Amino acid sequence: MSPPTHHKRLDDLTTPAFIINRFAFRRNCDLARTCARANGIHRFRPHVKTHKTREGCLIQAGVVGDDGGSHDETPASEVIGFVVSTIPELAMLVEMAGRHNRKEFGDILLGIPICKSKLYAISRLMNELASATNDEGVIHLMVDHARQVEFLEDFIATNSPSPDVKWSVFLKIDSGYHRAGVTCDSRGISVATKIIDSSRLSLRGLYSHCGHSYNVSDNSEMKNITEDDHNVILEFLMLLTDQLKSRESPFDTSLLDVSVGSTASLLCHAMLNIPNNVELHPGNYVFYDRQQLFTGACADESSIAGLVLARVIGHYDDGARNAIMIDAGATALTKEGTPQGGMCAVYGRPDLECYRMSQEVSMIRLMENDNEIPFPFEDFPLGCAVLLIPNHSCLAAACFDTYYVVDEMGDQLSPNSIVVDTWIPVKGWT
Numbered sequence: 001m002s003p004p005t006h007h008k009r010l011d012d013l014t015t016p017a018f019i020i021n022r023f024a025f026r027r028n029c030d031l032a033r034t035c036a037r038a039n040g041i042h043r044f045r046p047h048v049k050t051h052k053t054r055e056g057c058l059i060q061a062g063v064v065g066d067d068g069g070s071h072d073e074t075p076a077s078e079v080i081g082f083v084v085s086t087i088p089e090l091a092m093l094v095e096m097a098g099r100h101n102r103k104e105f106g107d108i109l110l111g112i113p114i115c116k117s118k119l120y121a122i123s124r125l126m127n128e129l130a131s132a133t134n135d136e137g138v139i140h141l142m143v144d145h146a147r148q149v150e151f152l153e154d155f156i157a158t159n160s161p162s163p164d165v166k167w168s169v170f171l172k173i174d175s176g177y178h179r180a181g182v183t184c185d186s187r188g189i190s191v192a193t194k195i196i197d198s199s200r201l202s203l204r205g206l207y208s209h210c211g212h213s214y215n216v217s218d219n220s221e222m223k224n225i226t227e228d229d230h231n232v233i234l235e236f237l238m239l240l241t242d243q244l245k246s247r248e249s250p251f252d253t254s255l256l257d258v259s260v261g262s263t264a265s266l267l268c269h270a271m272l273n274i275p276n277n278v279e280l281h282p283g284n285y286v287f288y289d290r291q292q293l294f295t296g297a298c299a300d301e302s303s304i305a306g307l308v309l310a311r312v313i314g315h316y317d318d319g320a321r322n323a324i325m326i327d328a329g330a331t332a333l334t335k336e337g338t339p340q341g342g343m344c345a346v347y348g349r350p351d352l353e354c355y356r357m358s359q360e361v362s363m364i365r366l367m368e369n370d371n372e373i374p375f376p377f378e379d380f381p382l383g384c385a386v387l388l389i390p391n392h393s394c395l396a397a398a399c400f401d402t403y404y405v406v407d408e409m410g411d412q413l414s415p416n417s418i419v420v421d422t423w424i425p426v427k428g429w430t
Helices: 022-038 054-060 087-100 116-133 146-159 186-197 219-246 290-295 393-397
Strands: 017-021 082-084 107-113 138-143 167-174 201-207 257-260 277-280 306-316 323-326 344-346 352-357 362-366 385-390 403-406 421-423
Touching: 017 022, 022 054, 022 403, 054 087, 054 421, 082 087, 087 107, 087 116, 107 116, 116 138, 116 146, 138 146, 138 201, 146 167, 146 186, 146 201, 167 186, 167 219, 186 201, 186 219, 201 219, 219 257, 290 344, 290 385, 306 393, 344 352, 385 393
Parallel strands: 017 403, 082 107, 107 138, 138 167, 167 201, 201 257, 257 277
Antiparallel strands: 017 306, 306 323, 306 385, 323 362, 344 385, 352 362, 403 421
8 A cells, every 4th residue: 555645755746846935935926915015015816827726826815824913013904805717717706705704805806708598507607606604705707898798687687586686896997908909999988888887787897917028028018017007007096086977977996906917917017096096916826837937927947836846767877868867747837838848848867858849748958959968867867856847827826626735945845845736626617
């Protein structure tokens, strides 16, 4: 019989495996809230899509152990709610709201534009949340098109027992990333006023994602992006206010929440000139990854909290390759790119690069690909374990059903680190 997973060394695990360094995870969460507070943003709505676990949510909220105590006494932004991307993530937080009796777990934003196929599941979870929180919890939906407003109204009217029931929504606006979000012009104003005029919906706030910051590594350019993001939002608020005044609407735009940010731009958002309640909504910051090392959001490898453990399964000391093979490929790391190029990084070995990846294996060679310099095969004997930094930890983590948890200061993390816990992420979409 094999020993239990807890108290095993990482080197004893079957590979590939996903590893969480809880020490770095907790520190990343504490620092993010502390930095947000120092920059004048007192409200924090973290995303759970990166880790998808109950344990991770507790740490993001600043809760440790079962006593509900705070981990860090340093002044920090208050976690006022969470963002999710899937129905299972939403169900996880609804369950946590009832179990822990903490308001942040009961204020949940489904952070992708809504579609009709999800409405019955959401309605059921709204009822569960109301029961668990004595009607104090709320699930917000995200819209960025007039048709979404219409089918939400139809669904609520058909399925709600009361004509007074309103569902809370955030309007997703495109502030420069050009992925989701309605444009911040007359089209956006039209959708916003349609929500405001609805008898079935309540406009809670505006939501922008500063995703165009992910290819930037210069701090001054990053600050310019966040300032532009804020200015676009402010101009939209002014346009909306003027439009409502011209219609003599009593709606007060100063009461709208404004949700901004991304992990890459996490350290550069400040209150600036937006008068509304501003909240920050990063997600990847809990793990960080190779992309965030590039942007500078992640200071160094000691802050990397999500890694993939693999083993060396091939030595190739011929002139064509001068490389090793590991047993983690696209199904463990994904082929997500980064501005630096390459497929992943070897933790603690900046002299190496992962230059080729297949479904189940990858190839690693010297960064300076000069076959006159032999690869250090003696550092990587066949069968030895190596830790890899994914290009995008959100995607890599989603490849695994179990996370193995260690608790090490960054410079002590190694294949000899002891597994102290396992976390099970919620999976799927229904």
